[in-house]
Amino acid sequence: MGGHYKHNPIKRTKKPYNAATADDRPYEGIFNTFMITPKSILKFVIWLCVCAVSGTGLACLAIYLYLTPTLPDPRQLRDVDLQTPLRVYTADNQLISEFGEKRRTPLTFEQIPEQFINALLASEDDGFYEHYGIDVKGLLRATLELIRTGRKKSGGSTITMQVAKNYYLSSEKSFARKFTEILLAIKIEKTLTKQEILELYINKIYLGKRAYGIEAAAQVYYGKSINELSLAQTAMIAGLPQAPSAANPINSPDRAISRRNYVLARMVSLGMISQPDFETAAAEPITARYHGATSEITAPYVAEMVRQYMVDQYGDHAYTDGYVVHTTIDARRQTAATQALQQGLLNYDRAHGYRQQPSFADTIARTSTLTAPDNPPDWFDTATADPATDWPATFSNWQQQLRSQEPQNRLVPAIIADVKTDGAWMVTAEGFRFLPFSGMQWAAPYINVNVIGKKPTTPSQLLSSRQKIWFEDRDGELLLAQTPEVEGALISINPNSGAIQALVGGFSQSGNQFNRVLQANRQPGSSFKPFIYSAALENGFTPASIINDAPVVFNDSSLENTWRPENYSGKFYGPTRLRQALYKSQNLVSIRILKQMGPATAVNYITQFGFPKSKLSADLSLALGASAVSPMELATGYAALANGGFAITPFFIQSVTTADGLELFSATPEIACRQCENQTTATEQAASASNLNLLQPSTDTATPTEPVIARRIMDKRTNFLMVNMLKDVIRRGTGRRARALERSDLAGKTGTTNDQVDAWFSGFNPNLVTTVWVGFDQPQSMGKWALGGTTALPIWIDYMAVALETEQEVSLEQPDGVVSVRIDPQSGLLAAPGQEDAIFEYFRAENVPTDVALPSYSETADGDNSGLTATPELLF
Known part of the structure; x- marks a missing residue:
């Protein structure tokens, strides 16, 4: 047995499947078949990643090949037109407003x-x-x-x-x-x-x-x-x-x-x-x-007029294509007009008492739900305030409320935080401010337009904590305020071209979109008389014509009651020169001269001044301004008086350009030219203008080599006489408050309708015409003291003081064919030699009196004949 051991490999043979032992070694066959090792797993993962990357690359390549032909050319971006809003500017390039969804x-x-x-x-x-x-x-x-x-x-x-x-x-x-x-x-x-x-x-x-x-x-x-x-x-x-x-x-x-x-x-x-x-x-x-919307000047009514015009011309593209509109508005005059009208309406409103009902803030923060970041201000009376209220957080919430509320022009919203004996602390959008009692003493309770109650003696009679109010900051002086219920309008025009210099259609457009300059048709009262008198001068009357200011009675079957018109004073002045009757605004004289020349004759003449014939009543009520007209129409008529007798059409758009500066439209107005009498006018053969189309300026974009001359509608001599008479309205008549401006080139006329429903003043110098109207949107009396000379004229004065401050006085040139002679002030005849009370009067040369006054006409020109006994004249 000592021999060497020889290793012989065991010969593997395939064993038959044994169902009894198969479950104990389920994967043995698989592993034996594929010989899976860590190295083979790594190869598999690498292969999988390569496939994934390749697949992703092929997918990206496919997407690239599919999408590339559809991609736009980026060079187009250099010429892209961004949606840009419509922008509206004044004539002196200050932004009024912009329109468009995208700022x-x-x-x-x-x-x-x-x-x-x-x-x-x-x-x-x-x-x-x-x-x-x-x-x-x-x-x-x-x-x-x-x-x-x-x-x-x-x-x-x-x-x-x-x-x-x-x-x-x-x-x-x-x-x-x-x-x-x-x-x-x-x-x-x-x-x-x-x-x-x-x-x-x-x-x-x-x-x-x-x-x-x-x-x-x-x-x-x-x-x-x-x-x-x-x-x-x-x-x-x-x-x-x-x-x-x-x-x-x-x-x-x-x-x-x-x-x-x-x-x-x-x-x-x-x-x-x-x-x-x-x-x-x-x-x-x-x-x-x-x-x-960014604006450098307040002119919302003008902005809306431009918006309407641009949408009419260019459709919805007006909001997105970046059009630039320059108006005729003068920024300085527009600001003065806005301030004058708002201040005048606030003055009227305060004079008639405080009617605002208490309203209380509803945002109160409780200490159980909010933690105050700071303590209340030192002046806040925490002893009397609700201890469960988180007052600092409440003040912050109130400010958020106030920031979301739009101011009403000069009026600012506030919430009363604490009432003291000498005033009240307010929460405003900007912080805390103190309203002194002196700023609320005016607030006697409103009873009716003629009666107010007793003035308050303590702040607590008017205000209480959490009350919402309005206040006015007048040059640092804080005043309790309320949004006026009375409304007004102011329109100012360059009479030589028709270019609108300033336009305010109401106290605040945010509260009411109604543009009273264009849309309010109201009786103009005595401010319409200059057109009656102009027709009279054109039909043989003179400033010295004597008209009997005596009672008249209208007995007409079409009227429910007998009409007995009278002068505002209730007095009758007897025989009166035409000039006196105008500056004293004697209604009965206007009626008599209209009756003498005939209403139809007057209407045909007056329509040339821009009044639609359909609005003018062809009866004697026309003499009292009973035909409703808009402030724009009245101002247009006065423009012809101011410019020497030429018909002009008001316009408000000077030019329209694209965002790139390409001019699409430039206004070519007809010009009133006193020095161009011998030139042929472009509209000389046209029919009399009877309608104003303010929202459609001329679309003639050609630049004329010479100005287009407006059509003369008024004899230059008649115009001189009429303007000279209207100067007396300011020198000695119902418009004498305007003497405060200390200018000799102003003329105009007041107007007050029955029961003081409407108050007007229209006045001018040769380069600027301005009309002011005040009244309620729903016609009602403004009170017995609300006259044209006391309500509308002060607004006109405040505006014209600014509008004319840089303008030199312009003298009224006496035309050929007008002479000045001495007359007897009572009879209107030539003065007797040596007559001491004689006065000078202007006449057209062919209308100079030929008779000399008898010595019995020696009473003073402005004597009061109110005690004259008169028998009413029956007029049909």
Whole structure:
């Protein structure tokens, strides 16, 4: 047995399958068959990855080949037309308003502040200048987040990809759109410079509150240009693209601060700002609040007139194609008109008492639900206030309410916080203010238009905590106020061209869209008399004609009652010169001269001044201004008196241009030219103008080599006599308050209708006509003291004081054919030789009296004949 052992391999034979033992070794056959080892597993994984990568590559290639032919040409972006709102400017280039769903003010790259570019890149795409349109790391990170969480947290979009999406693609969330966005971004990067891409982005991006682009956002949130913002405000704007609606500083201040501070922190980490800059900006409180459509001048009624015209001409494209409209409005005069009308209406309103009913704030914060950030102010009486109320939080909530309430021009909303013995503390949108008792002493209770109650003796008689009020800040003096119920209108026109200089259609357009300058048809009363008198002068009367101011009675079967018109004073003045009758506004004289020349004759003459014939009643009531007209129509008529007797058509649009400056329309008004009497006028053969079409200026865009001369409708001598008589209305008649302006070139006429329902004043010098109307929208008496000379004239004076302050006085040139002679003031005849009370009067040469007054006519010209016994004359 000592021999060597020889190893013989065991011969393996296939054993038959044994069902009894198979379950104990289920994979033995498989492993034995495939010989799976770690090395084979690794090969399999590698092979699987290669297949996946290849498949992905093939899929991407297929998508690329499919989508590439459909991609737009990025070169088109250089010529893209951004939706830009309609902008309306004054003649001196101050912005009145803008219209359009998207507020946008495009900027060039050079106009973008460097600080904003840094903030934007820190917020949105810090590798913008390094990548080629896509951020691979960002896309991978977004993909992994989607795989891990099943939700899309970040899109990995670069600024270039956002440009591609904003200009060419929808907001649909799909892989196809994302692939298209990536491919288009790469194509954009190959075509445009980085500066061009940034410029497109900052002008297109939506930033909340209808603001598109950074300049519009700066105006909406801060009322400033982007160049005027602080670092904190700039970072706030730069952080908006992520969630412009949900995280803007107005809708969600807390989220907005968090996002702003994130942007600031990113700027620090990227070395764009220092740590001290960060700390200062991060500590800055939110100052954002909503700023409505940017405007440099208040002219909402003019803006609406322009909007209507532009929509009529250009349809809905008027809101998006960036049209620029320059109006004829003079910014300085428009501001003066707005202030004068509002102040006049407030003065009337205060004179008739305080009628505002108490209303109380409904936002009260309870200490159980809110934690006050600060203690109440020292002046707040916590001893008498509700102890369960979190007053600091309540004050903050009140401010939020007040910020959302639109001011009524000069009036500012407030909520009373605490009433003291010498006044009351108010919460306003801007903070706390003290309303002194002196500013509310006027507030005697309203009883009716003629009666007010006793004035208050303590603030608590008027105000209580939580009450909502209006107040007026008049040059630092705070006054309790209320929105006037009385309304008014002011229209001011250059009579030589028809260019509207100022237009105010009511106290506040935000409260009522009704434009009273154009739409209010009211009886003009005695302010219509100059047109009756002009017709009389044209038909043989003279300023010295004697008319009997005596009672008349109208007995007409068509009238329910006998009509007995009378003068406002209730007196009768007997035989009166025409000039006196006008400046004293004697109604009965107007009726008699109209009866003598015939209502039909007067109507035919008066329609030439721009009054629609359909509005003029062809009966004797026309003499008293009983035919309703609009303030615009009355001002148009006075323009012909002011300009020497030419018919003009008011217009308010000077030019319309595209956003690129291409002129589409330029006004070519007919000009009143006193020096052009021998030139042929373009409208000399035209029929008399009887209707005004203010919303449709001439569309003739040709530039004439010579001005188009307006049609003369009034003999120059008649015009001189009429204007000279209207000057006496201011020198010695119902308009003498206007002497406060200390100008010798003013003329005009007051107007007051029955029961003081309407009050008017229309006045002018040779270069400016202004009409003011005051009344209730639903006709009712304004009270026995509300006359044209006491209610409308003060508004006219306040406006004209500013409107004419830079204008030299213009003398009225006496035309050929008008002579001045001495007359007897009582008879209107030539004065007797040596007559001491003789006066000078103007006449057309052919109308100079030939008879000499007898010595018995020696009473004074302005003697009071009110005691004259008169028998009424029956007129049919």
